[in-house]
Structure formats: structure tokens, C-alpha cells
Amino acid sequence: MKYDLIVIGMGPSAVFLAYELIQKNKAKNVLLIDQGKSVENRYCPMEKAGKCLKCKPYCNITCGFSGAGAFSDGKLNSYHLSSRDKDGKIYLGGNGGGYFREYYSEDELNELLTYTDNIYLKFGADPKLKGTEHIEEIKKLQEKAFKNNLNLVSFPIRHLGTEKAHILYGEIEKYLKEHNINMMFETEVKDLIIKNNTIKGVKVHHIKENIDEELLSDKVVIAVGRKGASWLSEMCEKHNIATKIGSVDIGIRYELPNKVMAKINEYMYEGKFIGRPYPYGDKVRTFCQNPSVFVSAEVYDNGLTLVNGHSYKDRKSENTNLAILVSHNFTYPFDKPIEYGENVAQNLNRLGGNAIMVQRLGDIYRGRRTWEEDLKNNSVRPTLKGAVAGDLTYGLGYRTMTDILQFIKDVDKVVEGFANPDNLLYGPEIKFYSNEIILDKDFMTSIKGLYSIGDGGGLTTGLMMASCSGVQMARILCKK
Numbered sequence: 001m002k003y004d005l006i007v008i009g010m011g012p013s014a015v016f017l018a019y020e021l022i023q024k025n026k027a028k029n030v031l032l033i034d035q036g037k038s039v040e041n042r043y044c045p046m047e048k049a050g051k052c053l054k055c056k057p058y059c060n061i062t063c064g065f066s067g068a069g070a071f072s073d074g075k076l077n078s079y080h081l082s083s084r085d086k087d088g089k090i091y092l093g094g095n096g097g098g099y100f101r102e103y104y105s106e107d108e109l110n111e112l113l114t115y116t117d118n119i120y121l122k123f124g125a126d127p128k129l130k131g132t133e134h135i136e137e138i139k140k141l142q143e144k145a146f147k148n149n150l151n152l153v154s155f156p157i158r159h160l161g162t163e164k165a166h167i168l169y170g171e172i173e174k175y176l177k178e179h180n181i182n183m184m185f186e187t188e189v190k191d192l193i194i195k196n197n198t199i200k201g202v203k204v205h206h207i208k209e210n211i212d213e214e215l216l217s218d219k220v221v222i223a224v225g226r227k228g229a230s231w232l233s234e235m236c237e238k239h240n241i242a243t244k245i246g247s248v249d250i251g252i253r254y255e256l257p258n259k260v261m262a263k264i265n266e267y268m269y270e271g272k273f274i275g276r277p278y279p280y281g282d283k284v285r286t287f288c289q290n291p292s293v294f295v296s297a298e299v300y301d302n303g304l305t306l307v308n309g310h311s312y313k314d315r316k317s318e319n320t321n322l323a324i325l326v327s328h329n330f331t332y333p334f335d336k337p338i339e340y341g342e343n344v345a346q347n348l349n350r351l352g353g354n355a356i357m358v359q360r361l362g363d364i365y366r367g368r369r370t371w372e373e374d375l376k377n378n379s380v381r382p383t384l385k386g387a388v389a390g391d392l393t394y395g396l397g398y399r400t401m402t403d404i405l406q407f408i409k410d411v412d413k414v415v416e417g418f419a420n421p422d423n424l425l426y427g428p429e430i431k432f433y434s435n436e437i438i439l440d441k442d443f444m445t446s447i448k449g450l451y452s453i454g455d456g457g458g459l460t461t462g463l464m465m466a467s468c469s470g471v472q473m474a475r476i477l478c479k480k
């Protein structure tokens with residue numbers, strides 16, 4: 001079979017690419033491939049079973065139509081509506097939107113973000129924005145943060161919630177089907193077919209039928225998300241696709257009472273603290289803050305279990321959770337950030353008997369592990385049922401741990417109670433990006449006809465920017 005375009009992955013970046021091609025009448029012979037299932041067939045058994053069952057062959061939380069978006073918290077960051085930072089630029093998420101900053105003006109970014117946001121609204125996103133009503137209070141918090149060497153970034157958020165995200169992406173899936181986008185589910189892309197530095201197609205394995213096949217196209221878009229970061233790194237090495245050493249974000253999921261986070265939750269919904277704590281000056285940030293929610297687990301390549309957060313529109317807990325992530329940027333001669341992160345995750349998984357490990361902050365200060373008994377008597381009740389009490393300091397490096405503990409102390413000066421001993425740390429929380437793929441202005445890699453979008457190649461770090469990258473990819477392809 002020869003297609004006009006093959007897209008590897010069906011996360012938000014790929015889905016928005018297909019949507020935009022339909023708008024431009026250029027979606028006749030397009031194929032999307034994903035190793036996971038369609039939205040209606042994706043189901044995470046953890047809630048019923050009480051622990052992660054490590055679904056085979058692929059985790060239902062991260063794989064399938066709409067990728068990691070389907071079970072995400074569904075917080076759409078309205079960056080374009082944010083108050084600008086001091087140089088007047090739009091904040092563009094965790095990695096700062098390096099590519100977009102380089103090639104797009106503020107006006108172009110504004111248009112792209114507004115357009116993409118409107119697609120979400122068209123498919124049922126909540127028109128109400130959170131984080132827009134308490135501007136003066138937010139300013140005061142930002143000033144307090146600034147005095148304590150922290151940056152507190154604020155922008156409005158459109159919150160879907162996990163159930164709504166599922167429904168919304170289900171509607172988009174229907175729309176793509178109605179417009180004859182070809183979708184192959186439960187199909188792994190094993191390899192790229194490249195000849196004379198030019199893409200020719202992909203080699204796939206149909207999981208259910210146990211059949212291998214070659215599918216041809218002169219244009220292939222890689223949209224494999226963080227789930228595919230490790231596979232993508234392998235591809236880059238095997239086919240000499242140009243990359244620069246990327247970073248890996250390693251840290252923990254932090255759980256504390258809503259009461260402590262009340263102001264941030266009320267005024268901003270999600271507060272993004274960014275600091276460079278003493279003594280290393282590494283970038284440490286909070287990410288994916290969820291009020292009244294549940295800590296969750298998800299399974300990645302090689303069976304690695306990582307922690308995350310889930311929020312439901314209708315089911316609430318008394319706790320807030322957020323990630324505290326330390327950016328690890330390695331220097332010569334080490335160039336394997338993904339392997340480093342995988343080793344950290346593997347050690348922590350082993351120490352936790354293949355489950356997520358949880359420890360009280362107070363126990364870390366006292367130099368002791370946490371026991372199940374301690375959790376029973378703890379004022380903060382863990383919301384991840386299958387988490388195993390233990391000692392994270394055996395698995396996280398000294399530098400990472402020091403960064404996290406100092407950062408917690410710094411934030412405590414802005415949010416009283418942030419460093420309470422009963423607060424819980426879960427690990428490992430790791431955000432893998434493949435080594436950053438070097439792209440030209442048209443998202444093309446060093447291989448002719450091979451493009452990369454979304455989180456996998458290190459271009460974006462969230463739903464909104466991943467979706468924007470898909471829309472923009474479609475616009476670029478239509479011009480060719």
C-alpha cells in the first residue's frame with residue numbers, strides 16, 4: 001500500500017494534524033497508526049483492581065487514539081491569554097517552546113494557539129476559563145515567590161477533567177472516521193524504511209493478527225509522544241537522524257492537603273513554580289498540579305511504572321497533587337539521558353516491589369524509611385491505593401534529592417505548609433523525551449520527507465502545544 005501520508009502515533013499532535021488536513025481538503029489517502037486501541041476500547045482497570053495491572057501489550061492510559069491525552073487531566077493551558085512575562089513574550093510550557101520561539105512571531109503564535117483552542121471548544125471543551133478572576137491576589141503571590149527566588153507563572157486553564165477528555169477525543173475520533181481518515185489500531189511501527197537519506201515508508205507489526213507488513217509513503221510524520229521516546233531514540237541512532245542531547249526530567253509526585261494549596265487552587269487552579277535552588281542551580285519546577293484528585297500509575301516501555309496524577313470532574317479527594325521535576329541536562333561525554341532516567345525508574349520500581357513507592361517528607365528529614373503503619377496514622381492519606389511505603393532516597397540521586405528538598409523549602413515560604421512532614425512523595429515521576437530531534441522550520445528531520453511533532457522528539461510538553469504542532473504540521477504539508 002502506498003499512502004500520501006503516514007503518521008506514527010495517534011496522540012493529540014497526530015489527531016489535530018488529521019483534523020486540519022480535513023479542513024484543507026487534503027485528507028484523502030492519510031494513514032494514522034497506533035499500537036493502542038480506539039478511545040471507546042480504552043479502559044484502565046486500576047480503579048476497580050486497586051492497583052496497576054500493567055495491561056498487555058500496551059498501557060491503556062498512554063496508548064491508543066488521543067495518546068496520553070485520553071486519560072490526561074485535560075488541562076488545556078491557554079498560554080495566549082496569559083499575562084506576559086517581563087520581556088512581553090507568551091510563556092510556552094515546560095521546555096519554553098524553543099522551536100516555536102525561534103521561527104514564529106508573537107502574533108503568529110497567538111493565532112495558532114487561538115485557532116487550536118477553538119477546535120477544542122468546537123468538540124465540547126468548557127468555554128469557562130479558570131485562573132482569570134483573582135488577578136490582584138495572583139500578583140501578590142507572584143511577588144512573594146519572586147522575593148524567594150521563585151517564578152510563579154500564571155495563565156488561564158480550560159479544564160476538561162479525565163472523563164470529559166475521554167468523551168471529547170471520542171468525538172474527534174468519530175469526526176476523523178466520518179472524513180475517511182484511515183486508522184490502524186493495535187499496530188506497532190517497528191522500523192522506518194529509509195533509502196538514500198529519504199523516507200520510503202514504515203515496517204509494522206499487527207499485534208492481534210501477528211503479521212508484519214511494509215507500508216509505503218514519501219511523507220512520514222513521527223508523533224510518538226513520551227511513550228515512544230525510547231523507540232524514537234533507537235530509530236535516530238540506527239538511521240543517523242540528527243539529534244542534540246536532550247534532557248530528562250526526574251522527580252517525584254507530591255501529595256498534600258487541599259487546605260494547604262487553597263489559595264493557589266482557588267486563584268490559579270494550577271500554579272507553576274519554577275526555581276533554581278541552592279547549591280546546584282538546576283531548573284526545578286512544579287508541573288501538572290491537580291486539586292481534589294488522585295495519584296495514579298502508568299506503565300511505560302520495559303514495564304517501567306511511573307507515577308502521575310488523575311483528576312475527575314465528578315469524583316474528588318481531599319488532596320492536591322503535583323509533580324516536582326528536576327531537569328537533568330548532561331554534558332560531555334555522557335549522552336544517554338533516557339537510559340539514565342530508565343535506570344533511576346528501574347531501581348525505584350525494584351525497591352518498591354514493582355509498584356510506585358511512597359514516603360513521608362518527615363521521614364526523609366529524619367533519615368528513615370516510611371512503613372505501612374506510618375501511612376495509616378498519617379494526616380495526609382495516600383490516594384494511590386497500590387503505592388508501597390519505602391525509602392525513595394535509595395533510588396534518587398543525591399543531587400536530584402537535594403534539589404527537590406531545597407525547592408520544597410523555598411515554596412514553603414510562599415505557600416505555608418508546603419513542607420509539612422506529613423506530605424507525601426511518590427516516585428518515580430519521570431518525563432522522557434527522546435534526544436531532541438533537530439528540525440528545520442517545516443518540522444522536517446535530517447531525513448527527507450520524515451517529520452517529527454508533539455512530545456516525543458522534545459518539541460512540546462503538553463496537550464495544547466502538542467495539538468498546535470499538529471495543526472501547524474498540516475498547514476506546512478498543504479503548502480508543499
Ligand SMILES: Cc1cc2nc3c(=O)[nH]c(=O)nc-3n(C[C@H](O)[C@H](O)[C@H](O)COP(=O)(O)OP(=O)(O)OC[C@H]3O[C@@H](n4cnc5c(N)ncnc54)[C@H](O)[C@@H]3O)c2cc1C
Binds near residue numbers: 010036223226464
Ligand atoms: C496521566 C496524564 C495526565 C496528563 N495531564 C495533562 C494535562 O492536564 N495537561 C497537559 O497539557 N498535558 C497533560 N499530559 C500530557 C499530555 O497528555 C501530552 O503532552 C500529550 O498527550 C502529548 O501528545 P503527543 O501527540 O505528542 O503524544 P501522545 O499523546 O503521547 O501519543 C503518542 C501515541 O503514539 C503511540 N506510539 C508510540 N510509539 C509507537 C510506535 N512505535 N508504533 C505505534 N504507535 C506508537 C502511542 O501508543 C501513543 O498513543 C498528561 C499525561 C498523562 C499521561
